[in-house]
Every structure is written in C-alpha cells, then in structure tokens.
Amino acid sequence: MSDTPAYTPPKIWSWNKENGGQFASINRPVAGATHDKALPVGRHPLQLYSLATPNGVKVTVMLEELLALGHPGAEYDAWLIRINQGEQFGSGFVAANPNSKIPALVDHSGPAPARVFESGAILLYLAEKFGAYLPAGGAERAECLSWLFWQMGSAPFLGGGFGHFYAYAPTKIEYAIDRYAMEAKRQMDVLDRRLAESPYLAGDDYTIADMAVWPWYGTLAKGQLYEAGEFLQVQDYQNVLRWTNRIAERPAVQRGRMVNRTWGQPASQLHERHEASDFDTRTQDKLAPAA
Numbered sequence: 094m095s096d097t098p099a100y101t102p103p104k105i106w107s108w109n110k111e112n113g114g115q116f117a118s119i120n121r122p123v124a125g126a127t128h129d130k131a132l133p134v135g136r137h138p139l140q141l142y143s144l145a146t147p148n149g150v151k152v153t154v155m156l157e158e159l160l161a162l163g164h165p166g167a168e169y170d171a172w173l174i175r176i177n178q179g180e181q182f183g184s185g186f187v188a189a190n191p192n193s194k195i196p197a198l199v200d201h202s203g204p205a206p207a208r209v210f211e212s213g214a215i216l217l218y219l220a221e222k223f224g225a226y227l228p229a230g231g232a233e234r235a236e237c238l239s240w241l242f243w244q245m246g247s248a249p250f251l252g253g254g255f256g257h258f259y260a261y262a263p264t265k266i267e268y269a270i271d272r273y274a275m276e277a278k279r280q281m282d283v284l285d286r287r288l289a290e291s292p293y294l295a296g297d298d299y300t301i302a303d304m305a306v307w308p309w310y311g312t313l314a315k316g317q318l319y320e321a322g323e324f325l326q327v328q329d330y331q332n333v334l335r336w337t338n339r340i341a342e343r344p345a346v347q348r349g350r351m352v353n354r355t356w357g358q359p360a361s362q363l364h365e366r367h368e369a370s371d372f373d374t375r376t377q378d379k380l381a382p383a384a
Contacts, residue, residue: 119177119179124191127182129183130180130183130184131184132189132199136367137169138168139156139166139167140170140198141156141169142172142198143352143353144175144196145352147309147318148194148308149212149352150308150349151216152216153349154307154346154350155216155301157345157346157348160345162223164223168368169366171352173355173364174186176195181193192210192211198218212245212305216241216304217301228298228300233295233296236295237300237301237302243306244306244309250273250276250280251280254277255276277321278325280310281333282330284330285329285331285332286332289332303340307336310333311337314334314337315334353366
C-alpha cells in the first residue's frame, strides 16, 4: 500500500477551492447560477444543450436514430455547452437543468416549453414521444428499463469513481484506484454475461438501453475511455466487444458521436448541429483534408 499518511476527517468539512484536480475550477458545493446568460433557441422544437461526453452522446445518438427511422419531428438544434468554462452555470442553463449538468433538452412543441434533464430521462422522454426504441410493454419493456436505469446507477462509479481517481485526481491514491477498478471490471462482467445471452441488452432489438450504455462501456471496451484499456484488460470482455463494434457501425451512431464534440480529429467534430446538412458542410469547427 501507499506510504501516504492516514487522513483524519475534520469535525466540520470546509471547501478547499484548490483541491479538485482537473475540474477544481468548476466544482463547488452549492447549486444555482453564477452568471446571467440566456440560452440560444433555434428553429426546431427540440433544443439540446450539451457536450459530447458519454452522457451527451446518448441523446445525440437517439435523435439521429429517430431521424434515420423517419421521424421528422426529431429534428433538433444542438448547442455547445463548454463545461470546462463553466457555461453550465449560466442562468439559462440552470433554468433548463437545476443540476447544472449536460445534457439538457427543451421541447417547444407543446403549449409551453418542457424541460427534460438527466440523460436517461431524455432518452425515455424521446422514446415515448416518438414511439421508438422502447418496447411497448411486458417483460421486454421491463428488461429495457432495467438496463437503462442500471446504467444511470452504475456509470457514476465508472466516471466519478474510477475515471476521476485513475485519470484526473491530482494525487494517485492506490486504495481509491483499486476500489473503483474492481467495480469497473465487475460492471463489465455484468454486461459481458448479459450480452452472451442476447445480441442487445434488452433482447433481440436495439433500444434506448443500448444507447445509454454504449457511450460509456462501449468506449471503455475499445480502450478509448480514460485510456484504461490495458489497465482493465478490456479485451477479456468479448461479448461486450462484439456488441460495441456492431453499434459503432450504425450511421446514426457515427453522426451522433460528432455532435457537440470539440476534441479529436477535426473531421470527427461538429461543434453545433442545426440541420442534417451540417454533417456534409466543412466549417471552421470541422476542417479536414479532402479524402
């Protein structure tokens, strides 16, 4: 074990602004807006405010899948929220999501705008709104919702747990990394065992359960998340790898991954999305040499 001296918690906790690693500048123990800034609104009823983190990708994949399925009402404007710059604490965003986390969706199709926050809630809202990617009832619906909520409950251990201590914490703490690496591998084993039984998480059909889980655990299985593939020996999870490769081949998934993305190869980025034709237009945020 580490030789780091044992830590004794104080009687009363106090906020140390400098203690937080890479995200110290945006982490704080209180909620609410830090500045006034209205959210932009485009011409489509569905307005998405997001960033292409795994939670953001869930929603853009769902919207692109709905459009590919032939639902014109799923056309949307996707606005970039730069969380590293604290844009999620603007008054307009806090009104859309009091938890100040991306993604947030505002649906203007009804008599009054409806806000939807938390990525799992957005997936469920869109699935019910358009009648797609969610079984209508019975055991199939129960299985789909179970895996959707499994992801919502499990991913914090992967992201805020393993990801933070392995990749972002200012000090490497052996106990914390070991604890969350064990949990990340347990979760991958849960998925691998399920995917040995069926091609998709809810059964034979691709659903919002897959859209929720894939951006987190699919990228982990490919060694792309936290660059932890070798550390976690992700090659052992062959059923997860088969599943993630199959989903990655879907054109709507490939488009959804690009939206609100600000890193990687320029051709993989589309900072904002307002029309389907944006994927074909070379803009300053999507520069790439001709093939």
